[in-house]
Amino acid sequence: MELPAPDPSILARRDAILARLRQAVGAEGLITDPVETRAYECDALSAYRCPPMAVVLPKSTEEVARIMRICHEEGVPVTPRGSGTSLAGGALPTADSIILGTSRLNRVLEVDYDNRFIRVEAGRTNLSVTQEVESDGFFYAPDPSSQLACAIAGNIAMNSGGAHCLKYGVTVNNLLGVKMVMADGEIVEIGGPWADLPGYDWLALVTGSEGQLGIVTEAVLRILPRPEGARPILLAFPSNEIAGACVADIIRAGILPVAIEFMDRPVLEAVERFVGAGYPECEALLIVEVEGSEEEIDTELARIRAIAETHDPIEIREARDEADAARIWAGRKSAFGAMGQINDYICLDGTIPVSRLPDVLKGIGDLARKYDLGVGNVFHAGDGNMHPLILYDANDPEEFARAEAMGAEVLRLCVEAGGCLTGEHGVGVEKRELMPAQFSRADLEAQMDVKDVFDPNWILNPAKVFPLTLSAPRRERRRPGAAAGADSPPAPPGQAA
Amino acid sequence: MTTTPLAPASEEALAEIIRDHAARRAPLVIRGGGTRPVGPPLDGEVLTTTALSGVTLYEPGALTLVAAAGTPLAEIEALLTEHGQRLAFEPMDHRPLLGTAGTPTIGGVVAANVSGPRRIEAGACRDTLLGARFVNGKGEILKSGGRVMKNVTGYDLARLMAGARGTLGVLTEVSFKVLPAPETEATLVARGHDAHRAVALLSKALGSPWRVGGAGYLPADLAGGTSETRIRIEGREDSVRARGEKLVRHLGGDWEMVRAEESAALWRELREVLPFVGHDGAVWRISLKPTDGPVLLDLLGQDGLAHHAFLDWGGGLVWLVTPDTGDAGAAIIRGHLAALGGHATLVRASENTRRTVPVFHPEPPRLAALARGLRHRFDPAGILNPGLMDPAPAPLTEHA
Ligand SMILES: Cc1cc2nc3c(=O)[nH]c(=O)nc-3n(C[C@H](O)[C@H](O)[C@H](O)COP(=O)(O)OP(=O)(O)OC[C@H]3O[C@@H](n4cnc5c(N)ncnc54)[C@H](O)[C@@H]3O)c2cc1C
Numbered sequence: 001m002e003l004p005a006p007d008p009s010i011l012a013r014r015d016a017i018l019a020r021l022r023q024a025v026g027a028e029g030l031i032t033d034p035v036e037t038r039a040y041e042c043d044a045l046s047a048y049r050c051p052p053m054a055v056v057l058p059k060s061t062e063e064v065a066r067i068m069r070i071c072h073e074e075g076v077p078v079t080p081r082g083s084g085t086s087l088a089g090g091a092l093p094t095a096d097s098i099i100l101g102t103s104r105l106n107r108v109l110e111v112d113y114d115n116r117f118i119r120v121e122a123g124r125t126n127l128s129v130t131q132e133v134e135s136d137g138f139f140y141a142p143d144p145s146s147q148l149a150c151a152i153a154g155n156i157a158m159n160s161g162g163a164h165c166l167k168y169g170v171t172v173n174n175l176l177g178v179k180m181v182m183a184d185g186e187i188v189e190i191g192g193p194w195a196d197l198p199g200y201d202w203l204a205l206v207t208g209s210e211g212q213l214g215i216v217t218e219a220v221l222r223i224l225p226r227p228e229g230a231r232p233i234l235l236a237f238p239s240n241e242i243a244g245a246c247v248a249d250i251i252r253a254g255i256l257p258v259a260i261e262f263m264d265r266p267v268l269e270a271v272e273r274f275v276g277a278g279y280p281e282c283e284a285l286l287i288v289e290v291e292g293s294e295e296e297i298d299t300e301l302a303r304i305r306a307i308a309e310t311h312d313p314i315e316i317r318e319a320r321d322e323a324d325a326a327r328i329w330a331g332r333k334s335a336f337g338a339m340g341q342i343n344d345y346i347c348l349d350g351t352i353p354v355s356r357l358p359d360v361l362k363g364i365g366d367l368a369r370k371y372d373l374g375v376g377n378v379f380h381a382g383d384g385n386m387h388p389l390i391l392y393d394a395n396d397p398e399e400f401a402r403a404e405a406m407g408a409e410v411l412r413l414c415v416e417a418g419g420c421l422t423g424e425h426g427v428g429v430e431k432r433e434l435m436p437a438q439f440s441r442a443d444l445e446a447q448m449d450v451k452d453v454f455d456p457n458w459i460l461n462p463a464k465v466f467p468l469t470l471s472a473p474r475r476e477r478r479r480p481g482a483a484a485g486a487d488s489p490p491a492p493p494g495q496a497a
Numbered sequence: 498m499t500t501t502p503l504a505p506a507s508e509e510a511l512a513e514i515i516r517d518h519a520a521r522r523a524p525l526v527i528r529g530g531g532t533r534p535v536g537p538p539l540d541g542e543v544l545t546t547t548a549l550s551g552v553t554l555y556e557p558g559a560l561t562l563v564a565a566a567g568t569p570l571a572e573i574e575a576l577l578t579e580h581g582q583r584l585a586f587e588p589m590d591h592r593p594l595l596g597t598a599g600t601p602t603i604g605g606v607v608a609a610n611v612s613g614p615r616r617i618e619a620g621a622c623r624d625t626l627l628g629a630r631f632v633n634g635k636g637e638i639l640k641s642g643g644r645v646m647k648n649v650t651g652y653d654l655a656r657l658m659a660g661a662r663g664t665l666g667v668l669t670e671v672s673f674k675v676l677p678a679p680e681t682e683a684t685l686v687a688r689g690h691d692a693h694r695a696v697a698l699l700s701k702a703l704g705s706p707w708r709v710g711g712a713g714y715l716p717a718d719l720a721g722g723t724s725e726t727r728i729r730i731e732g733r734e735d736s737v738r739a740r741g742e743k744l745v746r747h748l749g750g751d752w753e754m755v756r757a758e759e760s761a762a763l764w765r766e767l768r769e770v771l772p773f774v775g776h777d778g779a780v781w782r783i784s785l786k787p788t789d790g791p792v793l794l795d796l797l798g799q800d801g802l803a804h805h806a807f808l809d810w811g812g813g814l815v816w817l818v819t820p821d822t823g824d825a826g827a828a829i830i831r832g833h834l835a836a837l838g839g840h841a842t843l844v845r846a847s848e849n850t851r852r853t854v855p856v857f858h859p860e861p862p863r864l865a866a867l868a869r870g871l872r873h874r875f876d877p878a879g880i881l882n883p884g885l886m887d888p889a890p891a892p893l894t895e896h897a
Contacts, residue, residue: 137706138704173624190864196660198858200660200867201659202867204656205652207653247558256676295739299733355559383647423646423647443651450654
C-alpha cells in the first residue's frame with residue numbers, strides 16, 4: 001500500500017499552521033506531541049500506519065468550520081476521524097495532514113418520540129444512541145459489531161451496516177439529516193426530521209463518501225420502536241450448498257428474518273476450540289432470528305423449521321427462552337475473536353448475490369489451497385455480505401503479502417459473481433487499487449467529478465477510495481494557498497430559460 | 498419539436514443520441530411513460546426510454562429484481578405478485594391526479610423517487626434501489642451500485658439518480674431489493690377526530706411495536722362529512738388480527754377494523770390522491786415533521802389561504818389543494834416551511850403557474866450551487882431536461 005509523498009511546502013509551514021489551529025480551538029483541542037499523536041497513526045487496519053502532522057479535536061460545529069477555513073487557506077489535507085475502527089484504512093492519516101477527530105462532539109441534542117428521531121453530534125458512539133432511547137422502548141437500527149466504539153460520523157462515512165440490516169437497512173436508510181462543514185469551512189444543513197430531500201439526494205451522496213465530501217458534525221437519525229421480542233433458531237447442515245439453498249428457500253417463502261448468520265466449518269472449529277459453543281458437528285451452520293410477539297415468533301420459527309427439514313439438516317435447535325437464545329448467539333458473537341486466537345487475519349467484506357453463495361464459498365476454498373492459507377467464513381447470509389477471514393502470521397512479511405494477494409483475488413471473485421468489493425467496511429486505502437475491477441474509467445471519473453464539486457482542492461481525505469494514479473491529476477492541483485475557485489470549470493453554456 | 502419521440506432500443510443507441518445532441522447543444526426532454534410531467538414546461542426533442550424494456554433478472558430467493566428503465570411498472574408488479582413479492586415503497590400512479598395517459602415505467606418511478614403510504618415503514622423508492630445504469634449528458638454509459646443488498650463501493654450515484662428526474666443522466670437499468678408481500682391487510686379507522694388529535698394517535702401507533710404500515714388522515718370535508726384517521730396493518734391473518742386488537746387497546750376510543758380489499762381501497766385513495774381528482778386548483782405535496790402537519794394547516798387557515806388538505810405518513814406528508822391563481826400560495830406555504838422545516842413541491846398546476854412558481858422547493862444557496870456544479874459535470878452541454886430542477890439558472894460557481 002502506497003501513500004502519496006507528503007507535500008514538503010506544508011511540512012515547512014508546520015509551525016505556522018499549527019499556531020493558527022491553536023488559535024482556533026485552544027491548546028486543549030490540539031495534539032502535536034509525537035508521543036500522543038501515535039494513538040492516531042492508524043485505525044483498525046493496523047497493518048498501515050503513518051503519524052499525522054497534528055490532531056485537532058473541536059468541540060463545536062463552529063470550531064470545525066474555523067479549522068476547515070484554515071486548512072482551506074493553507075492547502076492542508078484533512079483526515080476526518082470518528083473512533084478509528086475503520087477496517088479499510090479510512091481514517092489513516094498522511095504525514096502532511098491533520099486528523100480532525102469528532103470525539104469531543106458527542107452530545108445528544110434532541111430526542112423526539114412523537115416524530116421518531118434523535119439528533120446527535122456526530123462523534124457520539126453508535127451504541128450510546130440506542131442506549132439514550134432504549135428505556136423508552138426505542139432503538140437505532142444499524143448495529144455494526146463495533147457499535148460500542150464506532151461513532152455515528154464513521155457510520156455515515158462508511159454507510160455501516162449490522163446484523164439486523166436484512167430487515168432494517170443500513171445507515172443510509174436510517175439517516176434523515178446532517179449538519180456538515182464543507183471543505184472551505186461553510187456550514188450546510190441537509191435534510192431534517194422529515195422524509196426525502198427537495199432536490200438531489202445529498203444524504204445518499206454523503207453517506208458512504210468516506211470523509212471525502214465534508215465533515216459531518218450532527219446527524220438526525222430515525223429511531224424505531226423495539227419489537228416485542230426476538231428469538232433465534234439454529235440450523236446445522238452437511239454442506240455449504242445445502243445451507244445456501246435453505247437460505248434462499250426461507251426468503252422465497254416470504255419470511256423476512258431480522259438476521260440470517262452463516263458460519264462454515266473452519267469457523268465452527270475455532271469457535272468450539274476457544275469458547276466451547278456446543279454447536280452441532282456440521283459443515284455449515286445458520287442462525288436465523290425472527291421478531292414479533294411470542295405467538296408470531298412461534299409461527300415463524302415453525303415455518304422456518306419446516307423449510308429446513310426439507311434440506312436434511314443434521315440438527316435444528318429452537319431457542320425457547322432468552323437463555324437458549326444467548327447460548328445460540330454466544331458462538332457467533334465470539335467468532336472473530338476465536339479466529340483471532342488461531343492467527344492474525346484479514347477480514348474481507350465482499351458482497352455477492354445470495355444465489356451464488358455455494359459456488360463463491362467453494363471458490364474461496366480453492367484460493368485458500370492455492371495460496372496455502374487458512375480461511376474461515378462467517379457472514380450475514382441473508383444479504384450476501386461475506387466476511388472471509390484469511391489467516392496469516394503478522395510477523396511473516398511473505399505470508400502477509402500472500403494473504404493480501406489472496407484477498408484481492410477473493411474480492412475479484414465476488415465482483416465476477418455479480419457482487420461488489422465491499423458491502424459495509426468501505427474502500428479506504430485497502431481496496432482503492434482494486435476499484436477498476438468493479439468500475440470503468442468513466443464510472444470512476446464521474447465519482448471523482450462529484451468530489452471536485454464538493455471539494456475542488458481535494459483536501460478531504462484525498463488519497464482514499466480512488467486508485468492513486470487516477471486521482472493524482474486532481475489531487476496535485478491542490479496547492480497551498482491556492483485561491484478558491486482557481487480551477488473552476490469554464491462557465492456553463494447558456495441555458496434555455 | 499418532433500411529434501415522434503426518440504425511442505432508442507439499446508443503451509448504446511441512447512448514448513449515441515445524447516452525444517449527438519450534446520455536440521449540437523440541442524436540449525432533450527427525457528421521458529419514461531410520460532405520466533408524471535411534474536415541473537415547469539420543457540422545450541426540446543422528446544427522448545423516451547420505453548423501447549428499453551424487460552425484466553433482465555429476477556431472483557425471488559435473493560429478493561432481487563433488475564429491469565430495463567422503460568419496463569412498464571405494471572409488468573413488474575404482475576411478475577412480483579406471481580411470486581408473492583412486491584415493491585415495498587408502493588409507488589403512486591400519477592395518472593388520475595394529473596390526468597395523464599400512458600404507461601408508467603420503472604425508470605420514471607426511480608427518476609422521480611415516487612413512494613406511497615408505506616414509505617413510513619418500508620422507506621422510499623431510493624431506499625430499495627440497489628443500483629442503476631445510466632447515460633450522462635456526455636453520452637457516457639455509467640453504472641453505480643449493483644444487484645446486491647449491501648454495497649459501499651464508491652459513491653452512491655445510483656441513489657443520486659433517484660429523484661434527479663433525468664437532469665444528471667438518463668436511466669437505462671435499475672435494480673431493486675423487493676420484499677415479500679403480506680398475506681393480508683387491515684385498516685383501523687377512527688372517526689370524528691381533528692387533525693391534531695389524529696396525528697397524536699398516529700404518532701402513538703407508529704411508536705408502538707405493532708408494525709404500522711400506513712398512517713393517514715382525511716378531514717371531514719374530504720371524507721363525506723366525518724373525518725377518518727386510518728392505520729394500516731399488514732401480515733399474516735392471525736398476526737394482523739392480534740396486532741389490530743393490541744393497537745385498539747393501546748390507542749383507546751372507537752376503531753372499526755376494515756379488512757382486505759376494502760382496506761386496500763382506503764390506501765389507494767390516499768396514495769393516488771383521489772380526493773383531489775376532479776378538484777380544480779393547484780396541488781402541493783409537502784414533506785415535514787409529522788407533528789407539524791396539523792400545525793401548518795392551522796397556519797394556512799390563519800393566513801386565509803383557501804385550501805383542502807389531507808395527511809399521510811403519520812402527518813409528515815400534507816397533500817394540499819389551493820386556488821391556481823397568483824403564486825398558488827407558494828410564498829405563504831414556503832414561508833411557513835422556512836420556520837418549521839420541510840419542503841413543498843407543486844405537483845399540479847397550470848402551465849402558467851408552473852412557469853412562474855418554482856415547482857421544486859428552493860434549496861439554500863450553497864446546496865443550489867452544488868446542484869449546478871453537479872449538473873455542469875454530468876451534463877456540460879446542458880441538454881438533459883434543462884431548467885427542470887433549476888428554475889432560476891444562475892452563473893455557475895462551485896464555491897459559495
Ligand atoms: C471489531 C470490528 C467489527 C466491525 N464490525 C462492523 C460491522 O458489523 N459492520 C460495519 O459496517 N462495520 C464494521 N466495522 C468497521 C467500522 O467499525 C465501521 O466502518 C465504523 O463505521 C467506523 O466508525 P468510526 O467512528 O470508527 O470511524 P473511523 O474509523 O474513525 O473513520 C471511518 C471513516 O469515516 C470518516 N469520518 C470519520 N469522521 C467523519 C466526519 N465527522 N465526517 C466525515 N467523515 C468522517 C473517516 O475519514 C474514515 O474514512 C467493524 C470494525 C471492527 C474493528
